[in-house]
Amino acid sequence: MSIDSRExxxxxxxxxIRVANTGGHRAPHKPLLMLLVLGQYLKGKRLIRFADICEPLTLMLREFGPYRRNYYPNFPFIKLHNDGLWKISGDVAVDTLNRGGYSKNFLIDNHFTGRFEPGFERYLLEDRNHLLDIARFILETNFPATIHQDILQIAQIDLNDTAERTVDSRQKGRDPHFREDVLIAYNYTCAVCGFELRLGRNPVGLEAAHIRWHSAGGEDAISNGMALCSLHHKLFDLGVFTLTDQYEIALSDMINGNVGIIERFRSHQITLPSRDYPAIGNIRWHRREVFKGSI
Ligand SMILES: [Zn+2]
Structure with a gap:
């Protein structure tokens, strides 16, 4: 098959991909599993242990799946096998069509692992762009654009990371704890407006922003992060506002329209984190490279 026809x-x-007994409900379990595994492939892993992926997959299901009292990462891990894209194996044989399924502990105790089906794996690995393109496709066919970045952050996939990298920098990858570390340091509150909302246990509409962008060499460190609500994250990344060396909010003089949403915070100091204040070097980078104005 040619590349195009394989694509x-x-x-x-x-x-x-088959979703069983959903009665019209959204079932993003398999797509989320695939995105997590694609993130692992980007880091050079191939054989994915269920024991390793159980926790992040549960987190993904809780954050991005429909509300459930309990979450079952074991189901997609087994059932994806039946779609011809994924192979699992363990110490004992299982019937992947078994309706009752197998428990989390069963998969862990019997050392179950999974990896993409050989032909699919070959396609993904022969060109980094194939892998990123498939990740983008899974996102777009299953989730609205507003949560793409949140999902990618947990799956540790950077869709813009298409350039050829040295093995060293590729292995360095993204720090999976960045988002959580930043949100904790800022007490799950937008540093600009104080927005703080949870849906059950999960914070919503709150993101860990990079001050110096990852694509520009910015680190996954609290000193390069800020917890921002979705709106202020977007405004920050577009250069509507920046920070002074004293952590005060400076606004672009190009803004017009209903500017109250940000104007009210002009010259206010952001809510600083419990540790690792934003590094001045990172703030100055943002001021120089992103901010639409000068201060
Ligand atoms: Zn905000």
């Missing part, structure tokens, strides 16, 4: 072959398979 449509696999996208077709992904589009038709």
């Amino acid at each position: 449509s072959f696999y996208k077709d398979k992904i589009r038709h």
Whole structure:
């Protein structure tokens, strides 16, 4: 098969992934598993242990799946096998069509692992862009654009990371704890406006922003992060506002329209984190490279 026909072959398979007994409900379990695994492939891993992926997959299901009293990461891990994209194996044989399924502990105790089906794996690995393109496709066919970045952050996928990298920098990758560390340091509150909302246990509408962008060499460190609500994150990344060396909010003089949403915070100091204040070097980078104005 040519590259083009393989691309449509696999996208077709992904589009038709079977979801059992959902009665019209959204079932993003398999897509979320695939995104997590793609993130692992980007880091050079191939054989994915269920024991390793159980926790992040549960987190993904809780944050991005429909509300459930309990979450079962074991189901997609086993059932994806039946879609021809994924192979699992463990100490004992299982019937992947078994309706009752197998418990989390069963999969852990019997050392179950999974990896993409050989042909699919070959396609993903022969060109980094294939892998990123498949990740983008899974996102776009299953989730609204507003939560793409949140999902990618947990899956540790940077869709813009297409350039050829040395093995060293690729292995360095993203720090999976960045988001959580930043949100904790800022007490789950937007540093600009104080927005803080949870849905059950999960913070919503709150993001860990990079001050110096990752694509520009910014670190996954609290001193390069800020907890911002979705709106202020967007305004910050677009250069509507920046910070002074005293952590005060400076506004672009280009803004017009209903500016109250940000104007009210002009010259206010942001709410500083419990540790690791934003590094001045990172703030100055943002001021120089992103901010639409001068101070
Ligand atoms: Zn805010």
